[in-house]
Amino acid sequence: MSSSRKRVAILISGRGSNMRSLIEAAEDADFPAEIALVLSNRPDAGGLAVAQEAGIATAVVDHKAYPKDRAGFDAAVDEVLREAEIELVCLAGFMRLLTPGFVEGWRDRMINIHPSLLPLFPGLHTHERAIEAGMRLAGCTVHYVRPEMDSGPIIAQASVPIAFDDTPETLAKRVLTVEHEIYPLALALVAAGLARVENERLVIDPSLPLDTTDMLIAPSFGG
Numbered sequence: 001m002s003s004s005r006k007r008v009a010i011l012i013s014g015r016g017s018n019m020r021s022l023i024e025a026a027e028d029a030d031f032p033a034e035i036a037l038v039l040s041n042r043p044d045a046g047g048l049a050v051a052q053e054a055g056i057a058t059a060v061v062d063h064k065a066y067p068k069d070r071a072g073f074d075a076a077v078d079e080v081l082r083e084a085e086i087e088l089v090c091l092a093g094f095m096r097l098l099t100p101g102f103v104e105g106w107r108d109r110m111i112n113i114h115p116s117l118l119p120l121f122p123g124l125h126t127h128e129r130a131i132e133a134g135m136r137l138a139g140c141t142v143h144y145v146r147p148e149m150d151s152g153p154i155i156a157q158a159s160v161p162i163a164f165d166d167t168p169e170t171l172a173k174r175v176l177t178v179e180h181e182i183y184p185l186a187l188a189l190v191a192a193g194l195a196r197v198e199n200e201r202l203v204i205d206p207s208l209p210l211d212t213t214d215m216l217i218a219p220s221f222g223g
């Protein structure tokens with residue numbers, strides 16, 4: 001398996017806990033992807049040190065060097081990815097909107113994790129909005145990236161209950177535990193070629209064991 005592992009870049013803006021879950025999963029030689037690069041738009045992103053400690057190459061493309069020039073920023077990111085011969089991109093708490101040109105250039109080769117059950121609550125303050133809406137369930141979604149924010153064919157979702165005394169912070173913590181479960185699973189499916197997009201919906205290879213497919217729906221209901 002190791003020679004055919006897909007070369008993956010993880011794009012981060014912050015602490016990188018999802019990045020860490022992907023790095024840890026890829027430490028298994030049987031995992032179908034290797035983390036070849038971690039790139040941040042912020043030089044002070046905490047996740048950069050975590051990646052370096054794990055022996056992974058890091059890069060910074062500081063968005064502040066591209067004022068009012070999103071296309072220029074995206075072109076610089078694209079160049080770094082291509083120089084590193086990246087095949088798949090994982091957005092993991094990467095808090096920059098990407099231009100349609102960049103997104104189309106990585107179509108079906110770029111995935112994102114979002115802390116809500118999309119298509120509910122795209123954008124920011126997801127947990128606050130879920131609590132305010134009186135939702136009893138929250139969750140997270142891994143999806144292929146399309147130009148519209150937090151949209152695209154859904155690969156994996158996980159749900160957790162919302163407690164009556166939850167704050168956005170306590171709910172965020174509970175959702176994060178399942179984010180760390182489904183992101184490696186979704187990346188493995190995509191990297192192994194077991195997931196693809198047809199008519200803008202996910203198609204899973206029929207050879208996949210049923211219990212793995214079950215995990216796509218709800219890997220955990222833990223509190």
Ligand code: GAR
Pocket residue numbers: 012014015016017018019092093094113114115123140150176179
């Ligand atoms: C995660 O909760 C991720 O789902 C969210 O940012 C957090 C990053 O945490 N992403 C988005 O909101 C994207 N729209 P992390 O840096 O510890 O992985």
